[in-house]
Amino acid sequence: MSVSEMFAELQGALGQDQDIREEIRKVVQALEQTAREILTLLQGVHQGPGFQHISKKCQKAREHFGTVRTQMESLKTKFPADQYYRFHEHWRFVLQRLVFLAAFVVYLESETLVTREAVAEILGIEADRERGFHLDIEDYLSGVLTLASELARLAVNSVTAGDYSRPLRISAFINELDSGFRLLNLKNDSLRKRYDGLKYDVKKIEEVVYDLSIRGLNKEATVGAGGEK
Numbered sequence: 001m002s003v004s005e006m007f008a009e010l011q012g013a014l015g016q017d018q019d020i021r022e023e024i025r026k027v028v029q030a031l032e033q034t035a036r037e038i039l040t041l042l043q044g045v046h047q048g049p050g051f052q053h054i055s056k057k058c059q060k061a062r063e064h065f066g067t068v069r070t071q072m073e074s075l076k077t078k079f080p081a082d083q084y085y086r087f088h089e090h091w092r093f094v095l096q097r098l099v100f101l102a103a104f105v106v107y108l109e110s111e112t113l114v115t116r117e118a119v120a121e122i123l124g125i126e127a128d129r130e131r132g133f134h135l136d137i138e139d140y141l142s143g144v145l146t147l148a149s150e151l152a153r154l155a156v157n158s159v160t161a162g163d164y165s166r167p168l169r170i171s172a173f174i175n176e177l178d179s180g181f182r183l184l185n186l187k188n189d190s191l192r193k194r195y196d197g198l199k200y201d202v203k204k205i206e207e208v209v210y211d212l213s214i215r216g217l218n219k220e221a222t223v224g225a226g227g228e229k
Contacts (some may be wrong), residue, residue, distance in 0.1 A: 023078040026092045031071050031094045038064045038101045045108065046157045054108050068098060069124030076125075076133045077138045084133060092139060098123055099135070099143025104150055111169060113177065116140045123129075138191050141184075145194045148174055152201040155208045164217045167208045178202055 001009075038061050045054055069098040079087050081221045106114035116135055120127040126134040151170050158166040178198055 004163050020079050025074040035097045036068050048161045051161050058105050058109050065122050072124045096139050096142040100146035103147040138188050148201045149197050152204045156206045171205045171209050174205055
């Protein structure tokens with residue numbers, strides 16, 4: 001084979017790779033748009049009236065996740081099944097964002113941490129890497145860390161809305177989450193830096209709880225929560 005033939009063959013391979021990446025980008029752009037729509041919907045819970053419509057907002061968000069599943073099915077067809085990590089960087093960010101959104105919905109519904117398997121089901125992908133397009137563990141953890149930041153913000157806005165018991169529950173949840181992350185040996189630099197930010201979320205929520213305690217509102221919140229039960 002001549003040098004010119006070799007480079008012609010290489011150009012063909014490069015062109016094929018670029019075509020695949022372009023097809024992936026198109027689907028990822030659609031996923032990003034859907035993620036923005038879900039985020040816009042859920043941001044409403046931070047507003048005063050939004051606290052009274054959490055269940056409706058979660059229901060609508062889950063309807064949007066139906067679109068996500070359809071888009072994920074399309075994404076799976078755009079590259080060879082055995083080359084997930086070759087193209088992973090294209091969808092890594094939006095996948096982490098979708099994990100966060102799914103985790104936020106589940107937290108708002110039940111005040112529990114969604115499992116990686118449950119997130120994978122919500123997104124219409126696999127939890128097990130051996131079964132194809134899957135939810136990488138580090139992508140799941142990154143999404144959960146974003147949830148922590150969102151809950152720190154929710155704790156502050158809950159007080160503004162007059163909901164004094166929610167920050168106490170968020171505090172307990174975030175402390176448990178922090179304890180869980182302390183058990184992990186995080187070797188991924190990006191993920192470790194994200195985890196370093198969790199201590200600021202913990203501190204922010206602790207300040208909210210402390211302020212409630214100084215103002216005597218934590219007792220009111222505890223009594224209110226007891227009355228609800």
